[in-house]
Amino acid sequence: MEILGLLGDGMLLAVQPLNLALILVGVTLGLFIGAMPGLGSVNGVAILLPITFLVPPGSAIIFLAAIYYGAMYGGAISSITLGIPGASTAVATTFDGRPLALRGRASLALVTAAIASFIGGSVANILFTAFAPLLAAVALSFGPPEIFALMLLAFATFVGLGGDDIPKTIFSICLGLVLAAVGFDQISGAPRLVFFDITGFLQGINFLVLAIGVYGIGEMLWTIETTRGKVTTSEAKMSVKGIVNDSKEGMKRGWKGTTIGSFLGFFVGILPAAGATPGSLMAYGVAKMVSKNPKEFGQGHPGGVAAPEAANNSASTGSMLPMLTLGIPGSPTTAILLGGMVIWGLTPGPRLFVEQSEFVWGLIGSFYVSNVAALVINLAFIPLFIWMLRMPFTVLAPLIFVLSIVGGYAATKDMHDVWLMVLFGLSAFFLRKFDYPLAPAVLAIVLGPIAEPTLRQSLLLSSGDPSIFFTRPIAGPITVIAIILLFLPLINLVRRRMREGNAAG
Amino acid sequence: MRLGEIITAGVLALLSIYLMSESAELEIGYVRGEGPGGGAWPFWLSAIMLVTTVFIAINWVRRTSPPSRSEEPVLDREGWKTLLFVGGGILGFVALIDVISMYGAMFLFLLYYLKFLGRHSWFLTLSLAICLPIGFFFFFEGLMRITMPKGMDFTEPFFNVMYEIIY
Amino acid sequence: MIFGRRSFTAMIGAAAFAFAQAPGQAAAFEPTKPIDFVIMAGAGGGADQIARFIQSVAEQKDLMPRPLIPNNKGGGSGAEALIALQGASDADHTILVTLNSFFTTPLRQTNLGIDIQTFTPVAMMGVDPFVLWVHKDSGITTFEEWVDAVKAADGEYVMGGTGKGQEDSLVITFMEQAFDLRIKYIPYDGGGAVAKDLAGKQIMASVNNPAEAKGFFAAGDFVPLLSFSDERMAGFPDVPTMKEKGHDFSYYNQRAVVGAPGMSDEAAAYYQSMFETIYNSEEWQGYMTSESLDPLWMDAGAQKEYWNTQVERHKELLAAMGE
Numbered sequence: 001m002e003i004l005g006l007l008g009d010g011m012l013l014a015v016q017p018l019n020l021a022l023i024l025v026g027v028t029l030g031l032f033i034g035a036m037p038g039l040g041s042v043n044g045v046a047i048l049l050p051i052t053f054l055v056p057p058g059s060a061i062i063f064l065a066a067i068y069y070g071a072m073y074g075g076a077i078s079s080i081t082l083g084i085p086g087a088s089t090a091v092a093t094t095f096d097g098r099p100l101a102l103r104g105r106a107s108l109a110l111v112t113a114a115i116a117s118f119i120g121g122s123v124a125n126i127l128f129t130a131f132a133p134l135l136a137a138v139a140l141s142f143g144p145p146e147i148f149a150l151m152l153l154a155f156a157t158f159v160g161l162g163g164d165d166i167p168k169t170i171f172s173i174c175l176g177l178v179l180a181a182v183g184f185d186q187i188s189g190a191p192r193l194v195f196f197d198i199t200g201f202l203q204g205i206n207f208l209v210l211a212i213g214v215y216g217i218g219e220m221l222w223t224i225e226t227t228r229g230k231v232t233t234s235e236a237k238m239s240v241k242g243i244v245n246d247s248k249e250g251m252k253r254g255w256k257g258t259t260i261g262s263f264l265g266f267f268v269g270i271l272p273a274a275g276a277t278p279g280s281l282m283a284y285g286v287a288k289m290v291s292k293n294p295k296e297f298g299q300g301h302p303g304g305v306a307a308p309e310a311a312n313n314s315a316s317t318g319s320m321l322p323m324l325t326l327g328i329p330g331s332p333t334t335a336i337l338l339g340g341m342v343i344w345g346l347t348p349g350p351r352l353f354v355e356q357s358e359f360v361w362g363l364i365g366s367f368y369v370s371n372v373a374a375l376v377i378n379l380a381f382i383p384l385f386i387w388m389l390r391m392p393f394t395v396l397a398p399l400i401f402v403l404s405i406v407g408g409y410a411a412t413k414d415m416h417d418v419w420l421m422v423l424f425g426l427s428a429f430f431l432r433k434f435d436y437p438l439a440p441a442v443l444a445i446v447l448g449p450i451a452e453p454t455l456r457q458s459l460l461l462s463s464g465d466p467s468i469f470f471t472r473p474i475a476g477p478i479t480v481i482a483i484i485l486l487f488l489p490l491i492n493l494v495r496r497r498m499r500e501g502n503a504a505g
Numbered sequence: 506m507r508l509g510e511i512i513t514a515g516v517l518a519l520l521s522i523y524l525m526s527e528s529a530e531l532e533i534g535y536v537r538g539e540g541p542g543g544g545a546w547p548f549w550l551s552a553i554m555l556v557t558t559v560f561i562a563i564n565w566v567r568r569t570s571p572p573s574r575s576e577e578p579v580l581d582r583e584g585w586k587t588l589l590f591v592g593g594g595i596l597g598f599v600a601l602i603d604v605i606s607m608y609g610a611m612f613l614f615l616l617y618y619l620k621f622l623g624r625h626s627w628f629l630t631l632s633l634a635i636c637l638p639i640g641f642f643f644f645f646e647g648l649m650r651i652t653m654p655k656g657m658d659f660t661e662p663f664f665n666v667m668y669e670i671i672y
Numbered sequence: 673m674i675f676g677r678r679s680f681t682a683m684i685g686a687a688a689f690a691f692a693q694a695p696g697q698a699a700a701f702e703p704t705k706p707i708d709f710v711i712m713a714g715a716g717g718g719a720d721q722i723a724r725f726i727q728s729v730a731e732q733k734d735l736m737p738r739p740l741i742p743n744n745k746g747g748g749s750g751a752e753a754l755i756a757l758q759g760a761s762d763a764d765h766t767i768l769v770t771l772n773s774f775f776t777t778p779l780r781q782t783n784l785g786i787d788i789q790t791f792t793p794v795a796m797m798g799v800d801p802f803v804l805w806v807h808k809d810s811g812i813t814t815f816e817e818w819v820d821a822v823k824a825a826d827g828e829y830v831m832g833g834t835g836k837g838q839e840d841s842l843v844i845t846f847m848e849q850a851f852d853l854r855i856k857y858i859p860y861d862g863g864g865a866v867a868k869d870l871a872g873k874q875i876m877a878s879v880n881n882p883a884e885a886k887g888f889f890a891a892g893d894f895v896p897l898l899s900f901s902d903e904r905m906a907g908f909p910d911v912p913t914m915k916e917k918g919h920d921f922s923y924y925n926q927r928a929v930v931g932a933p934g935m936s937d938e939a940a941a942y943y944q945s946m947f948e949t950i951y952n953s954e955e956w957q958g959y960m961t962s963e964s965l966d967p968l969w970m971d972a973g974a975q976k977e978y979w980n981t982q983v984e985r986h987k988e989l990l991a992a993m994g995e
Contacts, residue, residue: 033649043649046742143874144858165570167560171517174550174557178524181547184748185531187859188543189835191748191781193527199759203745203752217595225580225587272868327887328868332744335714339724345962349887394623395633401595401618402611405602406641410651413743415603422599426592433579434506434513434572452546453861459540460858461830461874650741652706665704672738 006357007129010365014062022055022063023366027374030070031381035078037212038407040087041071041316042332045340057344061359062366064337069121069370072313073378076113080106080305081385082400084216086407088207088446089276089312092284094215095439096297096304103300106389110382111243112250112302113309116258118375120310123262124269124317125367133353136325139270144457145468147273149478151451154278156485157285158443166493168436176444177451179205186453187460200416207446208411209421214438216404217425222432224397243379254306257287261310269315272322273454275331276315277446283311317367324348324360506575511565518558524551594618606656606664608638647671701938703738703765710768712753714746717862718800718881721963722927723769726797726947729955735946740767746862749773749835754786763932764939767794770928772839775979775986780837788979792931792940795947796970796978798960799924801901802843803911805885805894806877807870815898815917818877819851825876827854832866832875835859837990839925840866840879843900845993850919870894881925882907882964900924907964926982927965928975944972 013019033044044067055063075090080097093113100109127135142150159169182193183204194201251258261283268279287307288297297304320337322328327348329335341348346356353360388396408421428438462468469479525548532542533549565573580588594617601610615634619625645651646668655664709727713719720742727740745753750773760766768791778786806812812821822829833840841857848855858875860866863884870878871888877897878885882905888894896911900923904913914921929947931940950956951969960967970978 039649043651047648047650140868140872143869143872165561165564167557167564168570171554171557171561174554178528178547178550178554181528181550184751185543186835186861188531189749189780189837189859190531190543191751192531192543193524193547195527199755202755203747221588221591224591225584228583228587272865322868326868326871328864335720336724339721342721342959342963343725343728347887347890347962350891350893351887392623392625394625395619395629397591398615398618398623399637401598402614402637402641405595405598406607406611406645406653409602409607409653410645410649413651415599415654418599418602422595425595429588429592430513430579434510435570453859455546456540457858457860460856463538463828463856464535464540646706650706650739652708652741655705668705668738 003129006361007365007368009358010361010363011368012365013058013362014366014369018055019059019062019366020369022059023066023370023373024377026063026066027070027073027370027377030067030072031074031077031374031378032070033067034071034074034086035385036074036407037078037082037084037086037216037403038208038410040075040333041068042336043410044068044071045333045336057359058362060340060344061363062370064340065363065366066370066373068316068333069367069374070377072121072316073114073117073374075312076117076305076309077110077385080109080113081389082216082403083219084400084404084407085211085442088211089280089316090308091211091277091439091442091446092280092308093305093312095284095308096299096301099298099300100302100305101389105300107242107382107386108246108250108302109300109305110385111246111379112254112305114375114378114382115247115251116254116261116306116310117313117378118371119258120262120265120312120314121317121367121371121374123310124266124314125364125371127266128317128321128367129364132321132325135270135321136350139272139322139326141474142271142273144454144461145472145475146478147271148451148454148458149469149475149482150268150271150274150278151447151454152482153478153485154281154285154447155444155451156482157282157289158440159486159489165435165437169440172437172440173444176210176441177448179210179441180445180448181452187456198416200414200420203412203414204449205420205445206412206417207442209408209417210424210445211442212404212408212411213421213424214428214442216400216407217422218428218432218438220397220400220404221425221429224393225429243382250302250306254302256290257283257303257305257307258310260287260290261307261312262314265311265314266318268311269318270321272319272326272328273450275319275450276312277443278450279315279318280308280311281443283307320363320367324352324363325350506572506577506579507565509579510570510572511562514558514561514565517561518555521551521555521558525555590622591618594622602654602656604656606660607653608642609656609660611638611641642667643671701764701936701942703736703939703942705762705765706738707736707740708760708762708766709740709742710753710756710766711742711744712746712750712768712770712773714744714862717746717864718883718925719769719771719927720744721883722797722959725956725959726769726929726950729950729953730946732955733949733953735949738765749777749780749838751777751781751784751786754778754788755784757791757930757932758786760932760934763792763934764936766932766935767943768930768932770930771925772982772986774926774928774930775982776837776839776842776990779983779986779990788983789976790933792933792935793972793975793979794929794931794940794943795951795972796926796928796968796975797947797951797956798927798965799968800881800883800927800963800965801899801905801922801924802840802879803882803885803896803900803905803908804847804877804879804898805867805870805889805896807873808893808895809873810876810895812897813895815912818897819853822851822853822855828856829854829877830856830858830875831877831879832858832860832869833879834861834863834866837993839923842986842989842993843879843923846919846921846923846989849992850921867894886963901966905964906961924966928970930975940972 030044033039075087076093078086079090079093083098085091097109264283265279284307288294323334329338470476528544528548531544533544564570568574598614612634619630711723812818866878867884899911902922
């Protein structure tokens with residue numbers, strides 16, 4: 001009861017006129033920043049810092065939460081309409097969102113994404129409100145072996161996501177993991193894979209450089225070449241009735257994905273090292289597994305949009321938890337928020353909930369209000385995004401190329417990476433021609449930098465004994481499940497081959 | 506396609522070998538009591554890549570994958586033309602960034618694409634090619650505080666004026 | 673064996689005075705574009721927090737006509753940042769927030785070809801002391817008990833840190849040698865991650881800056897055993913120093929701002945005076961107190977001297993580590 005009172009106060013603070021205005025501005029701004037490939041909530045929150053001095057700290061926090069929520073919703077927009085994941089958390093959204101858009105159902109995908117995001121955010125808010133201190137303890141119990149086991153689980157869920165050609169899928173995964181190793185080795189500190197001694201490689205290969213290269217340039221070139229530039233753009237009309245119908249259809253077919261995403265996303269999101277990307281992937285994989293029609297996933301199933309979107313919103317809210325309760329930022333965005341809190345004279349950490357309860361509840365209250373505002377504003381802007389899709393393709397295509405190159409530069413502020421992005425794009429065009437699935441590489445480059453150091457930290461802990469992944473109480477079961485899942489498709493394949501072999505012979 | 510498939514697999518096999526040799530500059534074995542060395546992760550993954558290219562080659566011989574059965578050319582004349590004009594346009598865009606700034610290159614690229622490839626009217630072409638870079642400038646430099654490349658020195662006076670406007 | 677900070681400050685005091693008049697007289701420089709504010713560490717760490725704090729003070733007081741744009745380049749123990757500065761296209765608009773890897777990284781990776789003496793000193797904003805922490809559940813309350821516990825563990829005592837050759841690992845290596853200990857060292861990607869895994873008891877002890885461990889200390893989870901400062905720290909009056917334990921050793925992380933190599937004298941003078949204003953601001957002084965930083969102002973000339981002595985000192989420390 002005490003919690004509800006505190007939360008009520010927090011929400012009241014959020015709906016005061018100045019604060020409400022800040023929420024509306026923040027959400028709209030965040031939506032467009034998030035929709036821009038290469039930019040994400042981290043950029044939005046970074047520009048907020050100076051503004052925190054112009055308004056009272058309470059309002060500053062609310063503005064920040066609004067930008068954060070807006071950007072989370074916005075990430076799905078470029079995944080669906082442009083086919084470029086603007087952030088690693090939105091990669092899984094392209095799997096089904098893009099096919100839906102190409103079939104003229106962009107509005108269904110966008111509406112489903114918005115509603116799933118809202119539900120994911122709401123579930124996370126409620127879990128956050130009720131169990132924050134308890135969950136902080138759970139987050140602490142995840143050391144390197146547990147995080148590695150979780151990464152193994154994430155890989156297991158997306159092994160089935162590639163095409164039918166197993167060697168090419170494995171090639172793609174490994175390529176992503178090797179590219180992730182470029183730069184400095186975290187454990188030994190030594191530089192590695194610095195190709196041709198070009199210093200630009202020392203800073204590693206950013207996920208966005210590969211993702212924008214593959215999707216924004218490679219995939220676009222492929223589309224232009226295979227269709228001879230005659231892309232059928234979306235014919236969908238937008239109306240209030242259409243939105244209502246789309247939300248009904250989206251939720252009818254996507255409720256399972258939404259539920260899975262909301263909870264799975266939150267629990268993965270609260271782990272400081274993991275973050276929202278593995279959460280959204282695992283949600284997609286699990287939603288596909290439990291679906292009655294797993295074959296429709298990847299062809300444009302609303303559940304394939306709902307699961308990752310619910311998960312990444314839920315996880316992003318969840319990632320505030322280690323920041324507030326432990327003082328550990330789970331993402332670059334929360335790192336900047338952490339800096340902001342230090343500037344306001346607050347010390348994030350175990351004592352924050354006790355000593356600064358007004359601040360904490362104001363922030364949580366503003367999450368609830370921002371989430372509602374983000375849903376409404378997002379739905380209101382959907383017609384605009386649909387309109388963009390109806391532009392002639394010879395206008396849309398150069399806009400996407402410009403966005404890709406500007407976004408690729410904005411991500412790392414280095415021309416080296418822009419060249420690399422173009423190189424990846426041209427290579428991706430040819431690999432796409434020969435049926436190499438590239439989504440696994442894009443995902444692997446996100447998970448690699450988490451998986452490799454945790455693997456090696458674990459082995460340092462155990463003096464090189466790999467049994468550490470099986471004997472620890474939390475890591476053990478996760479590892480076993482991951483290994484079963486990893487080998488399931490292989491076992492099925494072998495069984496099918498044998499049956500086919502018998503039939504033929 | 507059939508020829509292209511095996512050439513691609515060959516190129517990727519060479520890439521894998523190159524990645525393996527680069528990784529081998531660091532310790533690739535299992536250090537006793539410490540686990541894998543700094544080069545082990547990329548080395549062994551590259552080794553798996555090499556193995557998969559062998560499988561791709563086997564599938565090519567057995568003609569099990571669609572590209573290995575297809576007798577169509579990878580790119581026909583029209584395809585090469587598209588790749589040359591669009592891909593070349595993008596390369597030109599990126600190459601010009603360091604000369605005439607991100608915004609200048611963007612202007613020329615839009616001009617080229619909309620007018621030359623898209624055959625749109627001059628009105629549409631110019632209005633987009635002029636408005637978009639200006640819009641991006643205010644969005645990135647003003648709002649997002651992200652500075653884009655300014656190209657060579659001769660663009661400096663222009664950008665100094667622009668910065669006076671936004672700060 | 674190694675001289676501490678204060679004795680050293682006194683030694684160079686005179687030199688510092690001689691340089692003190694230099695800034696301010698040069699022709700006026702004003703930044704004409706946003707300033708690339710490179711940070712030698714990833715987002716969320718101690719150096720990052722300081723950079724963002726400085727940025728916010730500059731914004732709040734409207735000290736500059738163009739903004740500082742924080743740019744995290746933490747890869748390779750800061751090598752990424754040093755390379756970025758060395759190759760900066762516009763030296764007059766590129767500055768760097770450093771830590772001690774400013775000294776160690778060029779020494780450990782000579783192939784990078786970085787000579788820190790070519791960098792332009794701007795300001796020393798303070799130094800961050802190190803403290804040895806354990807989890808309260810370990811039952812250890814004194815440094816002596818800790819030494820016994822490490823010895824009893826016989827090579828299985830696990831500590832976390834930010835990487836071999838990094839600040840905390842130098843301190844840990846010093847303790848290993850001085851007290852004949854064997855410690856298993858796990859590298860993490862930042863001080864915050866180390867503190868989190870100590871709180872979760874994944875590791876047994878850590879050498880963290882007070883700012884990184886403050887929250888857990890306030891909650892009673894962490895117990896400070898020993899500080900590596902010259903004198904007992906104001907925030908931790910009951911915690912003994914390494915010097916009290918009979919070893920003349922102290923170690924601080926520098927929190928300094930430097931300019932790119934080749935920065936013009938006018939620009940250097942501009943940044944020097946601006947950072948002096950920030951250093952003397954109420955906000956920065958308050959920040960140093962709350963985050964347990966030791967105030968230590970140095971102007972450009974004093975810094976160059978300081979770099980020389982620190983490079984020599986880190987050569988010794990690294991040699992002792994067997995690097």
